[in-house]
Amino acid sequence: xxxxxxxxxxxxxGYEPGSAIVRGISLEVKAGEIVTILGPNGAGKSTLIKAIAxxxxxxxxxxALDGEDITGSPAHVLARQGLGxxxxxxxxFTSMSIADNLRLAxxxxxxxxxxxxxxxxxxxxxxxxxxxxxxxxxxxGGQRQMLAVARALIASPRILxxxxxxxxxxxxxxxxxxxxxxxxxxxGITILMVEQNARAALALADRAIILVEGKAAHEGxxxxxxxxxVIRELYLGLAPAKGTA
Amino acid sequence: xxxxxxxxxxxxxxxIGLGAIxxxxxxxxxxxxxxxxxxxxxxxxxxxxxxxxxxxxxxxxSGTLGSLSFGWPVIVAGVLAALLTGIxxxxxxxxxxxxxxxxxNAIVMVMxxxxxxxxxRSLLEFIFTSEPAYFSRDIQMALPMAFGIRLTPxxxxxxxxxxxxxxxxxxxxxxxxxxRAMRAVSENPVLARIAxxxxxxxxxxxxxxxxxxxxxAGVMLGITVQIRPFMGxxxxxxxxxxxxxxxxGSVPGAVLGGLIVGIxxxxxxxxxxxxxxxxxxxxxxxAVLLVRPAGIFGVRE
Numbered sequence: 183x184x185x186x187x188x189x190x191x192x193x194x195x196g197y198e199p200g201s202a203i204v205r206g207i208s209l210e211v212k213a214g215e216i217v218t219i220l221g222p223n224g225a226g227k228s229t230l231i232k233a234i235a236x237x238x239x240x241x242x243x244x245x246a247l248d249g250e251d252i253t254g255s256p257a258h259v260l261a262r263q264g265l266g267x268x269x270x271x272x273x274x275f276t277s278m279s280i281a282d283n284l285r286l287a288x289x290x291x292x293x294x295x296x297x298x299x300x301x302x303x304x305x306x307x308x309x310x311x312x313x314x315x316x317x318x319x320x321x322x323g324g325q326r327q328m329l330a331v332a333r334a335l336i337a338s339p340r341i342l343x344x345x346x347x348x349x350x351x352x353x354x355x356x357x358x359x360x361x362x363x364x365x366x367x368x369x370g371i372t373i374l375m376v377e378q379n380a381r382a383a384l385a386l387a388d389r390a391i392i393l394v395e396g397k398a399a400h401e402g403x404x405x406x407x408x409x410x411x412v413i414r415e416l417y418l419g420l421a422p423a424k425g426t427a
Numbered sequence: 428x429x430x431x432x433x434x435x436x437x438x439x440x441x442x443i444g445l446g447a448i449x450x451x452x453x454x455x456x457x458x459x460x461x462x463x464x465x466x467x468x469x470x471x472x473x474x475x476x477x478x479x480x481x482x483x484x485x486x487x488x489s490g491t492l493g494s495l496s497f498g499w500p501v502i503v504a505g506v507l508a509a510l511l512t513g514i515x516x517x518x519x520x521x522x523x524x525x526x527x528x529x530x531x532n533a534i535v536m537v538m539x540x541x542x543x544x545x546x547x548r549s550l551l552e553f554i555f556t557s558e559p560a561y562f563s564r565d566i567q568m569a570l571p572m573a574f575g576i577r578l579t580p581x582x583x584x585x586x587x588x589x590x591x592x593x594x595x596x597x598x599x600x601x602x603x604x605x606x607r608a609m610r611a612v613s614e615n616p617v618l619a620r621i622a623x624x625x626x627x628x629x630x631x632x633x634x635x636x637x638x639x640x641x642x643x644a645g646v647m648l649g650i651t652v653q654i655r656p657f658m659g660x661x662x663x664x665x666x667x668x669x670x671x672x673x674x675x676g677s678v679p680g681a682v683l684g685g686l687i688v689g690i691x692x693x694x695x696x697x698x699x700x701x702x703x704x705x706x707x708x709x710x711x712x713x714a715v716l717l718v719r720p721a722g723i724f725g726v727r728e
Contacts, residue, residue, distance in 0.1 A: 235621065261623030269621065275614050278607075286611050289604040290623035333622060 185248075186210040187341050187372045188234070193243035195233035202241055203229040205396035211341060216363075216373040218383040218404065221393035222419075227376040228270065230393065231345050234374075235267040236260050248340050262290050266339030270346040273330035276319030280310050283318050283329055287336040303332040306366070324355035328362060335366070342366075344375040348382060360386055380419070384408040432697040433690060434576045438651055440689020441589040444682035446644035446662060447669035448596060449637025455613040455676030456633045457528070459536040463519065464641060464666060465659030466547035471512035471642025472649040472658065473555055476562065478504035494580035496563040497650065505646050509639035516638030517631060519543055544660065551656040560654040562646075585647045592643060593682050596636075600678050605632050613676045664705070665692070668712040674725025683723060687711070 188211040196203040203226045211217045219227050232238040234245055236257035244253045252263055260267075275283050284303055288296040304311035307328050318329055327347055334342055347363070348356040360382050367373065367386075377383035383404075384390055390407045392400040400413055407413055446468055453461045482500035490498045523543055527536045569577035578586075600606035605628075611619040612629045620626055641659070648658055669688045673680025688708050695707040715722060 237617065237621070257617075257620040258623050258625050261621060267621050269618065272615055272618060275611055275618065277614050278610060282607060282610075286604075286607045286619075286624070287622045289607065337623065 185213055186246075187213050187215075187248055188374060189246040189249075190234065191244045191246075193230070193233065193245065194241040195229060195238050195243075196241065197229075197238060199239070199241065203396050204233055206243070207393075207396070207398055208243075209391055209398065209401070211372055211374050213372055214367075214370050215389065216367060216375070216387045217389045217391065218387040219374070219376045219391050219393055220380050220383060220407075221399075223378075225393040226396040227393050228345055229396075231267075231343055231374070231376045232269075235265065235343060261287075261337060261339075264337075264340035266334035266337065266342045268327075268330045268334045268342070268344045268347060270349050274318040274321070274326050274333065276317065278318060279315050280318055280321070280329055281314040283333050284336055287333045290337055299336050299338075303336055306335075307332050307362075322355075323351050324358055327351065327355075327359050331359075331362065331366070335371070339371075341372045341374060344373065346376055346378055348377065348379040356382055381408075430574050430576050432693040434572070434578055434582070436690035436693030437686065438582050438585065438647075438689070439692065440686035441586055441682075442644040442647040442651075442685070443662065443665045443669050443689050444685025445589055445592060445640050445647070446659075446666045447673070447681035447685050448593075448678055449641045450666050451670040451673065451675055451677065451681040452609065452613075452633050452637050454670060456609060457524070457536075457630060459524075459533045459540070460667070461524075462537065462540040462663060463544040463547060464540075464637065465661075465663040466544050466551075467512050467516055467638050467641035468645035468648065468659035468662060469551055469656055470515055470547060470645075470659075471508050471638070472645035472654050473551060473656075474508035474511045474642065475501065475504045475646050476555075476560060476649070476654055478507055479562065491563070491565070494567070495584055496565045496567055496579075496581050501562055501646075501650075505642070508646070509642040512642035513635035513638035516634040516641075519547075520630065520634050548656055548660055555656065557656055560649075562650050562654070581650055585650065588643070589647070589682075592640065593678070596640070596678050605629070609633060610676075664712070665689075665708040668708040668715075671712060672715045672722055674722030677722070677724035680722055680724035 190207055190209050193204055193207045194202040207230060219230065221227050229238055233240050236255055240253060244251060246252065247263055247265060250263065252260060252265070255263060275286070278286070281300070284300050285296070288299050291299060304314065309325060310329055310332060318326065321329060347359050351359065356379060363373065364386055375383065384407060387404040390402065390404045391398050392407070392413060400407065446464070449467065450461065450464050453459070453464065479500040482504060492498050523539055524536055527539055567579040567581060569579045571577050600610060608619065608624045608629050609632065611622065611624055612626055616626055645659060648662070665688050669684035670681050671684070672687060673682070673684030688711055691711055692704050692707045696704050
């Protein structure tokens with residue numbers, strides 16, 4: 183069995199001490215795997231991923247990245263330790279050009295590697311390469327999401343975490359973003375993503391975890407969860423799968 | 428009409444612009460109005476005066492450079508004083524603002540900056556007295572330029588120095604990793620941290636740069652006018668007017684804002700008299716807030 187890139191053990195986290203939103207979560211994401219965290223509104227999905235990213239206080243439990251304990255690492259150190267994170271909103275620097283957004287993220291790399299990494303991202307996202315001097319604030323929602331993913335990928339993270347990459351996007355753009363994520367997975371990247379769009383997330387992911395009231399209520403292969411009529415109806419707001427109704 | 432007032436406004440505007448760079452960076456990156464910034468101008472000037480006097484006494488070199496009214500001791504002292512003023516700003520942050528920043532209350536930080544301003548100014552008066560001081564009492568011959576405008580060699584040197592400093596600063600913000608990080612923290616500190624930016628390092632750089640440029644502005648004022656403990660405090664309103672006029676966070680904006688305020692003040696002296704000079708910065712500030720709250724180069728949030 184492949185090694186866990188991200189290992190979370192008994193994590194409790196929240197904004198105010200004494201009122202944990204994430205309540206004793208344990209999970210593992212293995213190398214090359216795509217894991218999605220699903221669940222109803224208010225289940226603590228975003229709080230969980232922000233706590234892992236060092237943006238929400240952790241009260242107890244541990245987080246390890248590739249075997250290294252990163253529980254107490256601040257957000258800027260996590261980026262250097264190999265954790266790439268794409269927040270749900272305000273995920274690009276709108277006043278800066280596309281190129282400067284990428285240069286900023288590349289600045290944590292050794293100087294000799296920066297230009298090559300930026301070129302690599304432009305090769306992966308040709309749409310961005312065509313308008314590299316454009317201010318990121320002038321990009322469409324889907325393009326911004328692509329830039330945010332490129333920004334997070336530039337330092338070759340050991341895991342890429344996405345907080346609702348499809349939020350606020352039209353169905354067509356959601357399709358484009360997930361198609362790009364499917365393309366990126368062929369590079370061998372490990373992905374942990376929180377999603378509201380259960381249908382799109384389950385189609386892409388290997389495994390899924392259903393979060394309810396800050397706890398993991400179900401965990402399993404994405405295909406199994408996608409076809410479980412009870413989970414679909416109770417937690418994901420989806421109609422029962424064909425042949426199960 | 429004698430256009431000499433434009434030259435006077437240009438000099439005053441250039442030094443207001445240099446000082447306003449620190450104001451605009453502190454405001455956008457640390458998210459509070461630092462009313463102690465004027466004291467950095469005054470302290471930087473007195474640091475320069477003390478060091479230049481020391482160099483003069485040690486090496487006996489109080490001569491002048493070419494047609495300038497000052498010599499190498501003032502230039503070397505100014506460079507060292509810029510560093511010292513940056514360190515003073517950093518120390519003030521460590522002792523006062525950093526502790527309040529952790530509690531996340533911007534209003535308390537503004538009030539604390541008022542207190543720091545008074546304390547720093549009183550300390551200057553205690554050490555150097557409130558008597559005006561001068562880098563030089565030499566009288567300079569102004570050189571004819573164009574349209575009847577005359578500039579002294581000191582004024583020409585200081586305008587050139589401002590142009591070089593502003594150009595270097597603009598390139599630094601645009602091209603250097605720390606400049607990029609400063610722009611990033613200014614726009615979105617959380618995303619900057621996610622992207623790997625060490626925000627504490629950015630804050631340190633902000634104080635150092637703001638302090639050093641305030642020193643340069645103070646020395647300009649000291650050379651062209653005089654040195655007084657209140658020299659920075661008296662410039663506070665024009666500094667803020669320039670920073671807001673240019674657009675908070677914009678280095679070229681602060682300089683352009685400074686030039687507009689400086690020339691507007693000089694024009695007011697010419698047209699309505701010196702009594703109304705101080706009111707001009709205030710009027711410009713109000714007009715900008717009403718018409719274009721984000722300033723010339725500012726981006727509406």
